[in-house]
Amino acid sequence: MRSQPWRPQRYATTAVGFLAALLAFILLDAPMVQRLEAPTLDWRFQLRGPIAPGPDVVLILIDEPSLEALGGWPPSRFDLARAVERLAAAEARLIVFDLLFATSSNSDEEGRADAALAAAIAEAGNVTLGYAFTFGPEMLTRLEDSNRPPDGTALQRYRRSPQAISPLPHANGTLLPPRSFSGAAASLGHMSVLLAPDGALRSEATVVAFEGTLYPSLTLQAARQFHRLPRSELTADVGQSISLGDRRLAVDSRMRLPVNFYGPAGSFPSYSLFALLNGAVPEAALRDKAVIVGSTAAAAVPVFVTPYDPALPSVAYTATVLDNLLLGRSLVRPEWLRGLDILAAGLGAALAYGAARRLHPLAVPLALLVPGTLWTALAYLAFVQWHYWLALAVPLSLMALAAGFGALMRSQAEQRRREAVARERQNLSRYFSPAVAERLAAKSEPYSLTGTQSATVVFIDIVGFTGICEALPSERTIELLRGFHSRVERAVFGHGGTLDKYLGDGALAVFGVPDPLPGEAACALAAAAELQTSIAAWSDELVAEGLPRLKTAIGIHHGPVIVGDIGGESRFEFTVLGDSVNVASRLEGLTRQLQVSIIASETTIQRAREQAGTAGGNIPLGFHRHGDVTLRGRETPLSVWVWRPAEESRVATRRAAV
Structure with missing residues (x-):
């Protein structure tokens, strides 16, 4: 019978936990909440520190010294053709161009250069090229056949529903390489990126919807080529996952794959384009590697804000995502993990509220510190050991609110108790000294x-x-x-x-x-x-x-x-x-x-x-x-x-x- 007076408080604790779980379910995917969650992911990267990439990715950089030696930007496509030939001769397993060949030749000389590069790409047989989608309220290009990605570029197999397709990024135009390049390449993938609300780049846009068809990213196509998988082995369960052969990658409702960044620019083995053309790169360093050709020239390359680098070149980003895919290092945030976030928010809020109701006001921070620290430690451990991205912003915020609410309820209860004691003393004072x-x-x-x-x-x-x-x-x-x-x-x-x-x-x-x-x-x-x-x-x-x-x-x-x-x-x-x-x-x-x-x-x-x-x-x-x-x-x-x-x-x- 002694436990009966505590039943209302237990019911209140349960109600707080249930309400916190419900709020977490509603808020986890809200844009404003994602804006709060993103810095917690950056914090985990910074606390973990840089890590070494895998052994399979090498960069060929069009850097400032190469441009100075080769005649400036853009580099001659004759030089790029020679680079492809040298990489093929060194038996590179895969060649990826992190360059957007969006213009055709305007002169005979440029035409011969385009032909030379197309021939080298076709001869190598393992080159993956990129193209870009355009997004906006109006059509930027007229959708003729020449403006659509070539046949064989789209996903062959995917499961979808109207509800699953709706959240995807939908493009309304394209920036394609010349037909001679795309026809010669082994595969093509889009290079479009989706920035977070704070302007940082944290996730790979694995799939973009265009004209009712789904198109995979450059890195997905490159990973498929590296593993020598046929097109049919790259599939999607829209809003759930991407599959590369037997490997299944969990994605969110927008088909975004969180990127596991390794460090600032310079994390991957790299050589300059000029060194490659002069034979200064040992063939052993290129043999059986995925070689990405891209630019680090300050005036000619897009850069992105990442946890380790405020200006990470596009080629380094592409290398990071490709290495994630090859080694299975991508961050994981499947739907069941979202359920764990909701459960943590509910249980943590209930614990914080219950503790705050019982603790002295000066000890109320402990009501948040204990469940908050446990969940934060678990989130960090899961991030480092298993590449899981557990939410922190929503669970910790709800725990803090629950602890504050519990402290408020305790304060009000204490106030009522003091008032009751005062009334009792006042009543007693009517009869006693x-x-x-x-x-x-x-x-x-x-x-x-x-x-x-x-x-x-x-x-x-x-x-x-x-x-x-x-x-x-x-x-x-x-x-x-x-x-x-x-x-x-x-x-x-x-x-x-x-x-x-x-x-x-x-x-x-x-x-x-x-x-x-x-x-x-x-x-x-x-x-x-x-x-x-x-x-x-x-x-x-x-x-x-x-x-x-x-x-x-x-x-x-x-x-x-x-x-x-x-x-x-x-x-x-x-x-x-x-x-x-x-x-x-x-x-x-x-x-x-x-x-x-x-x-x-x-x-x-x-x-x-x-x-x-x-x-x-x-x-x-x-x-x-x-x-x-x-x-x-x-x-x-x-x-x-x-x-x-x-x-x-x-x-x-x-x-x-x-």
């Missing part, structure tokens, strides 16, 4: 009945108040009662007593409960005398206002009482019980007969004298021994003392002397 109220408020269990306990009981009543009420309006009567009650509280609490209850125009107070009070009998006598003095002064004010004078009767007795909570299952009342309470009540009633304002039992006076060495242990002025009296309902006489104001006491003394 401040010190006793503070101690009782700190108790978590009801103050159960404890048997008998020594205490001094005080009964207080307004004499003839019923008749006074008959002559006054109800509002004025209430004001009188409130004035009376406030003076009772000040007198009782001022001397450490407990106000058991109000009895209409009376009250029951007790001194020495719930905790023993040093000098409780003397404190009760002092409180009674102070109350009578206060009531007398107040009555003078009332008479001046035309109201009747109030007189108060008080009975005091010291003896054993039973202290504790009484009541049913839901409502308790703190009170005192026993014969001592009855005696005090009878003494209060006896004041009318003896025409005095306070009557205290001999037992009370003796107790006060015994406590004379304690704080407040004395008998206030105005108390005089009266003698024995017989109380209603009791056979044994009881010795009592009476109290009169100082002036009345002097009159009584003179009368006794006469």
Whole structure:
């Protein structure tokens, strides 16, 4: 049964986890969220540091020294033809041009150069060329047969649905190499790239839709050629994966393949075009390699922002993607990994919320630190070991929100608890002195009945108040009662007593409960005398206002009482019980007969004298021994003392002397 109070909090924790998972499901693919996620991937690259590429890719660079030696940009296609011939002679397994041959010859000399390059490409038989798609709201080229990619360029086999095709990048035009080049090449692939919203390049656009057909990228075609796979072995499950023979590559809904970058430019073995043409490149360095020919000349090459390099040349990017494909190093983000991200967001948020609800406010950051650190460490480990790209931005953000929400709920709960304690103390302060109220408020269990306990009981009543009420309006009567009650509280609490209850125009107070009070009998006598003095002064004010004078009767007795909570299952009342309470009540009633304002039992006076060495242990002025009296309902006489104001006491003394 103890766990029942925690059930609402457990339900709240579960609800927070479910809501976080739902939000993750909705937000993971949102463009704004992707903008936040991208830097976390860059952070993982930078923390891991550069790694060595595989042994299969070599670069032939058209660099600044080569252009200076060969006559500037663009390089002569005669020189490119010679480069193809030398690479073929060195038995390169694959030759890839990371150059866009988008213009045809305009002179006889250029025509002969184009023919020489086309012949070299055809002779080599292993050259892959690139072309580009154009994107935009309007058609940039007229779609005639000469503007469509050649036959054999598109994917032969792919599975698709209208829902899967829609997210793909759709082109509306092409920039193609001359027909003589494309006809001679072993394969062609598009070189179009899709930049992230922040302008960085992080994923390969494996497939582009054009005129209802899907076209693979240059790197996919090059990887197929390297493995000597027929066109039918390059297939796609649109929105799910790309397959190269038996190797399946998971992609996102836009057919993007995250790139596993190795480092800045210069990570791959490279040689200048001029060195190749001069025979300065050893054939062993080229044999059975995938050789990519591209430019690093600052004025003639596109560059991309990547995690390691703010200006990575296109040829280095192409080499990185091709090496990813050849070695199976591409980053992996399949659909089931997205489900893991959602699960992590839900569980992490639930843990963060639950911890924040229980932790001290200063320790709330731990509520986020623990699940956040665990998920971040797992994401980094998965990235380094298995090339998995787990989301960080959404799960960590939701964990942070859940921790903050949990801290807010805890703060509100604490505030409600403090308010409840304040109300309890305020309620207790109506009956107990401040010190006793503070101690009782700190108790978590009801103050159960404890048997008998020594205490001094005080009964207080307004004499003839019923008749006074008959002559006054109800509002004025209430004001009188409130004035009376406030003076009772000040007198009782001022001397450490407990106000058991109000009895209409009376009250029951007790001194020495719930905790023993040093000098409780003397404190009760002092409180009674102070109350009578206060009531007398107040009555003078009332008479001046035309109201009747109030007189108060008080009975005091010291003896054993039973202290504790009484009541049913839901409502308790703190009170005192026993014969001592009855005696005090009878003494209060006896004041009318003896025409005095306070009557205290001999037992009370003796107790006060015994406590004379304690704080407040004395008998206030105005108390005089009266003698024995017989109380209603009791056979044994009881010795009592009476109290009169100082002036009345002097009159009584003179009368006794006469």
